[in-house]
Amino acid sequence: MAAEAQSHELVRVVALLAAGVVAVPVFKRLGLGSVLGYLAAGLAIGPFGLKLFADPQAILHVAELGVVMFLFVIGLEMRPTHLWSLRRQIFGLGTLQIGACTATLTAVGLAFGFPLPVSFIGAAGFMLTSTAIVMQLLGERGDLALPRGQKIVSVLLFEDLLVVPLLALVAFMSPQHAAAEGGGIHWASIGIAVASLAGLVAAGLWLLNPMFRMLAEARAREVMTAAALLVVLGAALLMEVGGLSMAMGAFLAGVLLSESTFRHQLEADIEPFRGILLGLFFLSVGMALDLAVVARNATLIVAGVLALMSVKAVTIYAVARLLRSTHAEALDRAVLMAQGGEFAFVLFAAAHAGEVIDADVNANLTAIVVLSMALTPLAVTALKRFGPREAVSMDGIDQADGLTGTALMIGFGRFGQVASQALLARGIEVAIIDSDTEMIRSAADFGFKVYYGDGTRLDVLQASGARTAQAILVCVDDRGAASRIVELVRHEFPQARLLVRAYDREHALKLMEANVDYFVRETFESASHFGERALRLLGVGEEEAAQLAADVRRRDLERLELQFTGGIKAGRDLMHSNRLKPQPLTAPQHPGQALSAETAEVTQTGGA
Structure with missing residues (x-):
C-alpha cells in the first residue's frame, strides 16, 4: 500500500512537470505568454479536467x-x-x-x-x-x-x-467579533x-x-x-x-x-x-x-x-x-x-x-x-x-532638416561612435542622424550633435545633406535597413562614396552585389585582432602573429570573392537557360588586399 501511494504521488509530480513543460512552449509559440500556458495546464490536470489533483x-x-x-x-x-x-x-x-x-x-x-x-x-x-x-x-x-x-x-x-x-x-x-476583547x-x-x-x-x-x-x-x-x-x-x-x-x-x-x-x-x-x-x-x-x-x-x-x-x-x-x-x-x-x-x-x-x-x-x-x-x-x-504605439518624445531633439557636411553618417550606435572619431579628429564636417531618441540624448551629454531621422526614407536623406555629401557612412545595426539605404543612395545620390557596416558574411555578399565602395563586417576585424593578441599572449612572436592574422584575412577574402563570383556565374547560367540578356556587372570594391593567384576552397557560407 505504501508503495502504491508513493507511486501515485510520483505520478502527480510527473503530471505537474509535464503539464508545464508541454503547455508553456506551445502558448509562447502562439504568442500568448507563459502565464496563460501555466493556467491552462493547471485547468487541464486539475479537479475539473483530468482530475489528477483533488485539492x-x-x-x-x-x-x-x-x-x-x-x-x-x-x-x-x-x-x-x-x-x-x-x-x-x-x-x-x-x-x-x-x-x-x-x-x-x-x-x-x-x-x-x-x-x-x-x-x-x-x-x-x-x-x-x-x-x-x-x-x-x-x-x-x-x-x-x-x-x-x-x-x-x-x-x-x-x-x-x-x-x-x-x-x-x-x-x-x-x-x-467581540468588542470587549478586540482592543x-x-x-x-x-x-x-x-x-x-x-x-x-x-x-x-x-x-x-x-x-x-x-x-x-x-x-x-x-x-x-x-x-x-x-x-x-x-x-x-x-x-x-x-x-x-x-x-x-x-x-x-x-x-x-x-x-x-x-x-x-x-x-x-x-x-x-x-x-x-x-x-x-x-x-x-x-x-x-x-x-x-x-x-x-x-x-x-x-x-x-x-x-x-x-x-x-x-x-x-x-x-x-x-x-x-x-x-x-x-x-x-x-x-x-x-x-x-x-x-x-x-x-x-x-x-x-x-x-x-x-x-x-x-x-x-x-x-x-x-x-x-x-x-x-x-x-x-x-x-x-492592436493598441496604440507610444509617441516618441522629441523634447530636446532636433530633426534632420537642411543639414550639410562633407560626410553623412546614418546610425550612431557603438559602431558609429567609434567610426566617427577619426573623421571628427581630422576636422571633417560630419552630419549625423539616428532614429533612437534615447541614444541621441545620451550622445548630447558627451558633446555630440545627432539629429533625428530615419535613413531609410528618401526625404530624410535629402534633408540630411545626402545630395551634396562626398561620403555616406551607413552604420545602422539592422541589415534590412542598411540594404534599403544602400539601394536609395546608389539610385539617388551616385556622387557619394558609400561605406556600409555589414552584419555578417551573407550581408557582405549582398553589399558586394550592390557595388558599395567599402564594407566591413562588424565583428570580423575585431575578432581578427582578438585572435592575433591571443597568439602573442601564448608566446608566438609579434611578427609571426601579425603574419598569421594577415593570412587569415587574405584567405577569408579569397573565399568571399569566390562565393561572390560563384553567385554571379550561377545567375548568368540561370538567365542563359531562360534566354534572358544578362546585364553587365561591375566588380565591387571591398576592403583588403588584392587576391593572390592561389585558389582557396570555399568553406564558409555564413557567420561573421
Whole structure:
C-alpha cells in the first residue's frame, strides 16, 4: 500500500512537470505568454479536467513560495536609496489608485445587488492586483527597470502593505467579533507585527552579511544555496508570525541584502527555485477554477469579470492620466493591472471564515478573480497587437532638416561612435542622424550633435545633406535597413562614396552585389585582432602573429570573392537557360588586399 501511494504521488509530480513543460512552449509559440500556458495546464490536470489533483489549495499554499522568492529577487534589485526615491510613487500613486479602485469596484458590487459589506470585500479583493502575473509579464517584456515598470512595481508594493490592514478590517466586520476583547487583541497583534519587522531589519543589518561571509570562506556551494533559501523562507516565516505578508518580508530581506557583495550569488541560487515554484503557483491557480461554480452561475460570473475588469481598468487609466502619464502608458498600465490577485483568495477565505460572506459568494468571487487572472495575458497580447504605439518624445531633439557636411553618417550606435572619431579628429564636417531618441540624448551629454531621422526614407536623406555629401557612412545595426539605404543612395545620390557596416558574411555578399565602395563586417576585424593578441599572449612572436592574422584575412577574402563570383556565374547560367540578356556587372570594391593567384576552397557560407 505504501508503495502504491508513493507511486501515485510520483505520478502527480510527473503530471505537474509535464503539464508545464508541454503547455508553456506551445502558448509562447502562439504568442500568448507563459502565464496563460501555466493556467491552462493547471485547468487541464486539475479537479475539473483530468482530475489528477483533488485539492489545488494544498498546492497553492506551497506554490505561494514562488511569489515570495520572486519578490526577494526583486528586492535584491531595489537598493534602499532607490526604494526611497520611489516613496512618492508608492504612497502617492499607490494611495490614489487603490482608493479610487476600491470605491468604484464597491459601487459595481452594489449595482449587482450585493450588500455593502459583501461589495466592499469583493472590491478590496479585486483591487489587490496579482503581483505574480504582473511581475512575470513585466519581466518578459524587460520593463521592470523602466520608469513605467517602476510605477507599477510601486503600486504592487503598496498593495502588499495593505494585506494586513484589510485582514484586520475583515476581522472587525465579522459578526463573531467581540468588542470587549478586540482592543487587547489588536494591540497585541500590532506589537507582534512591529517586533517581527524590527527583528527582520536588525538581522538584515547586522547578521546576514557576516553569515554569508563566513559561509563563503567555507567554500561549500550547497551550503550557500541552503543559506539563501533559509534567508528567504525565514523572512517569510517571521512576517507570517507577525501577521504580515510573507511576500513583503521576503522583499524587505532582499532590499536589506541589495548592497551586499553576495547579491548576485544569492540571486543565482534562488532563481531555479523561484522559477519552478512560480510556475507551480500559476498551475495551482488554474486548478482552482471551479468549472461547476462557473457553469452554475455563468451569467453572474461572466458579467462580474467583465464589469470589474472594465471598471478597474478605466479607473487606473483615469488616475494615470490625472498624474500626467501618456495615453499609451496609461492604457498599458490599465490593461496590465485590471485583474484580481492571489491575495484575494486569502482575503475571501478570511471573510468566509468570519461569516462576512457565505460559501456561494466566496466561490463566485474566487472564480471571478481566477478568470480575470487568466484573461490578463490575452488582454496584454491584444493590446500589444492592436493598441496604440507610444509617441516618441522629441523634447530636446532636433530633426534632420537642411543639414550639410562633407560626410553623412546614418546610425550612431557603438559602431558609429567609434567610426566617427577619426573623421571628427581630422576636422571633417560630419552630419549625423539616428532614429533612437534615447541614444541621441545620451550622445548630447558627451558633446555630440545627432539629429533625428530615419535613413531609410528618401526625404530624410535629402534633408540630411545626402545630395551634396562626398561620403555616406551607413552604420545602422539592422541589415534590412542598411540594404534599403544602400539601394536609395546608389539610385539617388551616385556622387557619394558609400561605406556600409555589414552584419555578417551573407550581408557582405549582398553589399558586394550592390557595388558599395567599402564594407566591413562588424565583428570580423575585431575578432581578427582578438585572435592575433591571443597568439602573442601564448608566446608566438609579434611578427609571426601579425603574419598569421594577415593570412587569415587574405584567405577569408579569397573565399568571399569566390562565393561572390560563384553567385554571379550561377545567375548568368540561370538567365542563359531562360534566354534572358544578362546585364553587365561591375566588380565591387571591398576592403583588403588584392587576391593572390592561389585558389582557396570555399568553406564558409555564413557567420561573421
